[in-house]
Amino acid sequence: MKSGQQDPQRLPRHLCADCALPKEVKSKVGEKVGLPCCHEIPSSESLRNYRVYWQKNTKEVVLAYSEGEKISDHDQYTNRTELDSKNLTLWISPVEILDNGTYQCVVQHLRFSHDFSPRVVCDAPVSLSVTADFSEPNITSNVINTTCESTEMVVTCSSHGGFPKPKISGVFNNGSLVWNTTWVSESSLSPYNVTGKLHLNVTKDVNLTCSVEYNGFVKSTSLLLTKTNDCIAPTMPPSYNVITATSIIFIIFLLAITLAARYFPRHACFHCSKNQDSMEEDEKESMKPPMICKMTSETSSL
Structure with missing residues (x-):
């Protein structure tokens, strides 16, 4: 580390009241994302007049520049980060899930004096929210x-x-x-x-x-x-009309049986009495004495 440079892990944190930063920057895995800094270098100056530290969670130095030269970067971000030399935006590509977190842009203006004490221009946080797409459910x-x-x-x-x-x-x-x-x-x-x-x-x-x-x-x-239909549906009860028609048919059937029971015995008895009278007459005839044919003498002489 060059003389007069501070340990980036021990940098003071002073919030910049004039810095209008988005509270959150969103990106998806594999994309390129830019994290805006709280300071922009005037056209009359260059990056050589500043020290710029991009830190994550106030502990990890992602990228650091002093007097226009890179002085530090984190292994996780090697070959994945760039610093815009004017607006000091930190570009990360491709974005990974591990990049998710809160970052701080700390800018110091170098005072070329005997004590080499830099002036903190701004120190403001910005949140990176990383998204990875889920599969179709x-x-x-x-x-x-x-x-x-x-x-x-x-x-x-x-x-x-x-x-x-x-x-x-x-x-x-x-x-x-x-x-x-x-x-x-x-x-x-x-x-x-x-x-x-x-x-x-x-x-x-x-x-x-x-x-x-x-x-x-x-x-x-x-x-x-889909609701399964593997059960036997219950039998529907007969309607009122069906019940009425069935009752009428049953009553007619009972009446027919009753009438038949009364008619057929009487008819059979009529035939029985007629047959009995005929048998009695035959019996009387058989009991009569045999008829003897008397022939007169006159008839015999003939």
């Missing part, structure tokens, strides 16, 4: 029970490879859903895998939508949940 359903009224199933929605930590939401039958959600990540600055589960009773075919929300972005997928 994958929805699966598993039927665990079914009745004639409904189908009981477990629905699972999953997505992976994104950042930051997401939340799962959804719509079912025009109503919002509360998912039982779990997240898996190696660290707070690593991609996330997310899984949500639901226990549903489906009474008809209906669409379910699962959405993964992260840092202002949304990925959604829909699935048609």
Whole structure:
């Protein structure tokens, strides 16, 4: 480190009241992003009149310049950073998830005096919010029970490879859903895998939508949940007209049987009495003495 230079890890922090900085800069993994500094070098001066330190979380020196020359950079940012020589913007490319965090641009104007004490021009933070896209949500359903009224199933929605930590939401039958959600990540600055589960009773075919929300972005997928129809429908009771017609037919049938029972015995007895009279007459005839033919003498002489 050159004489008169301060340790960048021990730089004083003085907020710049006149610096209008965005509170947050957003970028996606793989893009190029610029972090604006709180000071712009006048056209009458050059970078040689300044020291510029870009730090992350007040601990890591990302990039440092003094008198127009690079004096330090962090291994994580080697060959991925540039400094604009006029507006002192820090350019990072390609952006990684590990770049997510708060940065400070510290600018010192060099006083070429015997004590080499620089004047702090500004020291202001800027936040970099890094996003990695999640995969399209994958929805699966598993039927665990079914009745004639409904189908009981477990629905699972999953997505992976994104950042930051997401939340799962959804719509079912025009109503919002509360998912039982779990997240898996190696660290707070690593991609996330997310899984949500639901226990549903489906009474008809209906669409379910699962959405993964992260840092202002949304990925959604829909699935048609189908109610199974493997039960026997109950027999419908006969209508009032059918019952009435059946009753009338049954009554007519009973009347017919009753009339038949009264008519046929009388008819049979009539035939029986007639046959009995005929038998009695035959019996009387058989009991009569035989007739003897008397021939007169006159007849015999003939």
